[in-house]
Amino acid sequence: MSKTETDLPERMRVAGASPLEQRLLRAAGSELPSRALSERMARGLGIALPVVGSGAAVGAASNAAVAAPKAASVGSSLLPWVSGALVAAVVAGAFLAARPNATQSVLAPAGSAAAFAPVASAAAPAPAQLASAPMRLTEAPSKGDNAESLKAALPPASPRLRGGTTASDLANQIALIDAARAALAGGDSARALASVRDYQSGYPNGSFKPEVAAIKIEALLKLGRKTEARALAERFLANYGPGPLTDRVTRLLGAGQP
């Protein structure tokens, strides 16, 4: 154990808390999503929950956070179908070269609670629907995800997340960000900016606006467009709260000072 680790205070739930503190910590640590909510999330991802009888049991395992993975038991309860949501997300990396199909994300702007307006089970396609696009998961040993086979296996319509963002939207957004990052890492800042522009025009309210803005700032700086970068960075810092990205932009801003 490192010195820093040993310097950490002992966890309050272990020792040193007053009875009221203990009660509140216990309450916070034992809150669980209902079984129905857990099932809804799993359905939306096209995966199965372990058959444990209740959400509480799943949560207890998670809360312990020390249990060894039980992949076999999880796998034994697989649903007989896989949703397009998972497939689309898994192949996100394989879509690097694909331009988003101008399917604009309809996520509400940041700060709007309407982004999470209830949509009943929209992300959970019925098994019967998906049965029309069966996936032969055991046909051959995997040599990595193959984009063509995955795309072929997709059901006609991607499941839609609450707020209207589809899984393929997310995959496309991630692909564009990956492309921008790769270009930036490869020293091609102009290409990074092009990917940023593609993202911003295709997904004006996309899920990764802050990440894209940070990439843009870095690309502009590398291109020597310091005035634009600075203006954008200041706007970024005004709009977003503390976090790793904010720290990064702050560092970029400092590094870009004349």
Next chain:
Amino acid sequence: MSANPVTGEHPAPPSEAARRRLERMFAEHHVSVWRSLRRRGFGPEEAADATQETYLIAAGRLDDISRDSERAFLIGTARRVAHTLGRKTLRWQLDEDMDQRISSARDAGDEHADLQLFDIALSKMNPELAEAFVLYEIEGLSSPEIAALLEIPLGSVASRLRRAREQFRDAVTRIGRRLQRIEGQP
């Protein structure tokens, strides 16, 4: 699944291993992810949606996630999703009507009352400290996990946790006093 007309090869099927891994990650960590979003002020359903979005992102990045950092990756991604959705800091503005909220919490029944009181205490803390506090005290993350997730030095983790604990204690003490006062009222 048809053969490639050019090569004649059959495309490889999607990775079963990836799907199983995501299932395992979901079984092991979705409660922590969901709960971390709840502590940022999301309602149960909202937190479920954001959790789902978090796992969709993770599904596209499985190759980048080491086995040891799955939970930190997921909670970190959930944090970014929350930022994207406008929950930059904990959304609890309770200064004005703390007494009323404490009363409501007490009326909500034991199970929920303590949770609401915890959130009230959290609302009284510096958001950065509260975040580290929740990760350490509630979700049980290690200091390296927290350091990686928050992108801060290990030493800063210990420092934040100590200050967080002081603030939490102060807040709970005040809540305790108000509870006594409320209970003392006719």
